[in-house]
Structures are given as C-alpha cells and as structure tokens.
Amino acid sequence: MSYRTGHLYGLGIGPGDPELLTLKALRILKSVPVIAYPISAEKRSLAYSIVEQYLRGNQIEVPILLPFKLTESSQPYYDKAANKLVAYLSQGKSVAILCEGNPFFFGTFIYLYIRLADKFPTTVVPGVSSIMASASALGIPLSCSNDIFLVLSAILPPEVLASRLALADAAVIIKIGRHFCKVCNVLQQLRLMEKAKFIEYATMSSQKIIPIKEVNPDNVPYFSMILIPSHTVFS
Amino acid sequence: MSYRTGHLYGLGIGPGDPELLTLKALRILKSVPVIAYPISAEKRSLAYSIVEQYLRGNQIEVPILLPFKLTESSQPYYDKAANKLVAYLSQGKSVAILCEGNPFFFGTFIYLYIRLADKFPTTVVPGVSSIMASASALGIPLSCSNDIFLVLSAILPPEVLASRLALADAAVIIKIGRHFCKVCNVLQQLRLMEKAKFIEYATMSSQKIIPIKEVNPDNVPYFSMILIPSHTVFS
Numbered sequence: 001m002s003y004r005t006g007h008l009y010g011l012g013i014g015p016g017d018p019e020l021l022t023l024k025a026l027r028i029l030k031s032v033p034v035i036a037y038p039i040s041a042e043k044r045s046l047a048y049s050i051v052e053q054y055l056r057g058n059q060i061e062v063p064i065l066l067p068f069k070l071t072e073s074s075q076p077y078y079d080k081a082a083n084k085l086v087a088y089l090s091q092g093k094s095v096a097i098l099c100e101g102n103p104f105f106f107g108t109f110i111y112l113y114i115r116l117a118d119k120f121p122t123t124v125v126p127g128v129s130s131i132m133a134s135a136s137a138l139g140i141p142l143s144c145s146n147d148i149f150l151v152l153s154a155i156l157p158p159e160v161l162a163s164r165l166a167l168a169d170a171a172v173i174i175k176i177g178r179h180f181c182k183v184c185n186v187l188q189q190l191r192l193m194e195k196a197k198f199i200e201y202a203t204m205s206s207q208k209i210i211p212i213k214e215v216n217p218d219n220v221p222y223f224s225m226i227l228i229p230s231h232t233v234f235s
Numbered sequence: 236m237s238y239r240t241g242h243l244y245g246l247g248i249g250p251g252d253p254e255l256l257t258l259k260a261l262r263i264l265k266s267v268p269v270i271a272y273p274i275s276a277e278k279r280s281l282a283y284s285i286v287e288q289y290l291r292g293n294q295i296e297v298p299i300l301l302p303f304k305l306t307e308s309s310q311p312y313y314d315k316a317a318n319k320l321v322a323y324l325s326q327g328k329s330v331a332i333l334c335e336g337n338p339f340f341f342g343t344f345i346y347l348y349i350r351l352a353d354k355f356p357t358t359v360v361p362g363v364s365s366i367m368a369s370a371s372a373l374g375i376p377l378s379c380s381n382d383i384f385l386v387l388s389a390i391l392p393p394e395v396l397a398s399r400l401a402l403a404d405a406a407v408i409i410k411i412g413r414h415f416c417k418v419c420n421v422l423q424q425l426r427l428m429e430k431a432k433f434i435e436y437a438t439m440s441s442q443k444i445i446p447i448k449e450v451n452p453d454n455v456p457y458f459s460m461i462l463i464p465s466h467t468v469f470s
Contacts, residue, residue, distance in 0.1 A: 010371075012363075015361075019257065020257045020259055020361065021257060022254065022256060022363060023254045023256055023258065024252070024254040102367040103371070106384075125371065126255065126367040127363060127367070128247075132364060135337075135340070136338070136361040140339070141342075141349070142339045143340060143341055144345045146388040146390050146391060147341070148385070149341075150385055152383055153380075153381040155381050156381060163402070168385075
C-alpha cells in the first residue's frame, strides 16, 4: 500500500500589511489542513495576526515556541518544533509554516527547513521582504543601476559595520533594537547620518517613521531598520 | 474650482509568476484607468505578460519605450515617458506603472519616480524581488542570523566583485548575461564555485536551473543570477 505524506510549505506572508500577501500564499494558506506559526513567550504571534482574517476557522493551528533569550541555545526549540510538524506530515497532512517577510531571507523558517525538507516534499513561497517594504513606506529608492547593495545586522561589532558600509553604495541595517546608538556612531563616523532613514514596524498598523536624530534610543524595537539609500539615485 | 490630479502607483508585480502578485497590487491594477509598462525595442513587455490575465480590457495602455543599448543615454527616454504620464495624471487619471520585482530595488521605475513623485500623489507598492524568488526556486536559504548579505551587478570590474564578495557571508550576483565568464573567474579565485548556484528567468515559464559548470557562457540571459548562499545556514 502506498502512502502519501503531507506537503510542507514555507509561506512568505510579507512584512505586516495583510494586503501584501501574494495570491499564491493566500491560495495555499486557505487550502492546507495545518497552519504552523512562531509564537513568543507571551504567546503572541505577529505572523498569525497578519493572516488571521483569511483563515477558514477549521484548520489545525500549531503554535511553535521560539527562543527569544540570547542566553540559551535555540536548537532544542527547533528540534521540538520539527518533531511536532513531522507528526502531521507523516499522517499525510500538509503544513504551511507562516513566515514574516520572505522565508529564505533572515527567516527562522530556515532552521525548520534544514530539519524537514529532505524528509517531505517542500515548497518555499517567496514573500515581500520588510526591507523592500521599508523603502516603499519611506518613499526612498533603495538601489539602482550597478549599485553595491548590502544588508547588515545591527548586532555586528562597530568596526565590522563600518568597514562593510564603507564599501557599499546602498545599505539596510536590520534588527536595530538596543544597538541604535552604536549604529549611529558608525554612521556619524562615515558621514552617513544625513542620508540615513529610520523606520519601525514597516507596513504594520504600528508603523513609525521618525527622523533619525529624534529617535529615543531607549525605545527602539527589534523590528526596526535604518536605510542608507543609494547616492547614485538622485545624481 | 479645485481640480484633482491622478494618483501615481509604482506597482511591484513580482518576479514572473503571475500568482506572486500581492493582493494590493492586484486591487490597484484592476482599479486604475491607465496602465503603463516598459517595452523593449521589439515591443515586447515582460511586465505586461505577467499581469495580462488580470486586466479588465477597458484600461488605457501606455507602453514606455526604454533604452536597451548601452551606447546611448537613457535620460531622454525617461523624460519622454514621464511627459506621456504627466498628460494622464494632469487630467485626473490615475496611472499604475508595472514594475517587475520590487519597484525601488534596481528598478527602472526609479527614474520615473524622481521625475514625477514631487508633482503627483504617489504610492509605491513593494513586490516580491527576483532575488528572493530565486532562492526559493533553488531551494536554498539565502542568509540567516547575522549574515552579511550582498547584492552585486555582474557588470562590475572583477577586482570590485572579488573585494566585496570576500567580505560577505552570502551574496547574489545579478544581471549575469555576457559577464558569466568574468564572474566565474572571480568565484574560482575565492573558492566559491562549489557553493555557487545559477538560475535564469526565476519563476517564469522559461525558468532554468543549470549546474554552474554546465552553463553555456555564450547563452546567458540578462535575467539570470548567481546565488552564493550563507555558509552559516548549514553549520
């Protein structure tokens, strides 16, 4: 007797605005019996809130607890989550994992993908990245022509940030959070403060665009970024 | 007597698969009286072919001729295109410019934006970038954690490509075309050939994934890219 397993989907659901889902993500979201999504320790899920209005109401919902403390290893969390999903997939139930932005671009989905993709048929549906959405929300072209474009995490040491930024034409620094002051020091050193634009929670209802010099460094969320647009765009 | 101008939309329509349009792009596409799209000298339009199935049939269609010869200045083309669109916008007709991928990321839309956005109310709708779609099509996580991520154009000199690639954890080289051999030489020099993945026309019906060592250098299209995924993903 042949037996079919379920299909695994990494579903890019975009940066926050529910209207930035793709037609493909919406179709799959509505068709699968099982929806999985990351939750924080407070049981909230940004990903779930983005798609909530589209759910049929009769799908199995599987919250996946992810680590949010930097002091503990995240691998046991992913192992546990993968095991949970294996149970459904092995029963022939297809599972869509909701991924904010784009699954394969700085997404925690990647850690589930490497545990599951060799065992089950898998499709990764690309989504609108928050980086692209931030540029649109700010009304700032990001890069053009033959620009060298860079994405950096704010957690990197200042000397690494500075050396890489010095070699790029346009850049986005992600996950600003508590690293705001460090990043601003680097931007000042490189004379990039005048060009830099700050945005938090791009396209979400909580989106804020604040002139970078007016940002309160004590109150910068993880989901914030600084864009340094190309100098070639307007020249 | 007050007079309302039209609204200008830069509409990200994604990398090629019509199902990768966002719900927002589809809504605006169907609602505007005027659709503008780039065409090549042969009058073909990739952007138009992506959305053709969604058009109502009673919209004004404005082809925009873009330069494709490197030997001539592109600015007069954009001036002419902008003037064409001003005529509709001034009459109170909203215009959606179709943009492959994401409008503010290496998009020719940027050159129209800088000519029109200060004169008319403008909204830029982000789309799925071909870079993100390529990673999904290849089944390769692009970057994770605190990776340094880079996008480079293949047209850059080999020493620039090499110096930047050496400082990144993950990279995408776009617009490969006739620069394929030069790029491969750089990748060999940096011992990146084993990791590099080649794809052309990602998510389009003409999509091809070819092992990089089997690519015919004489037949590489402009819409192709080489991905160098993060080494941290699988470690």
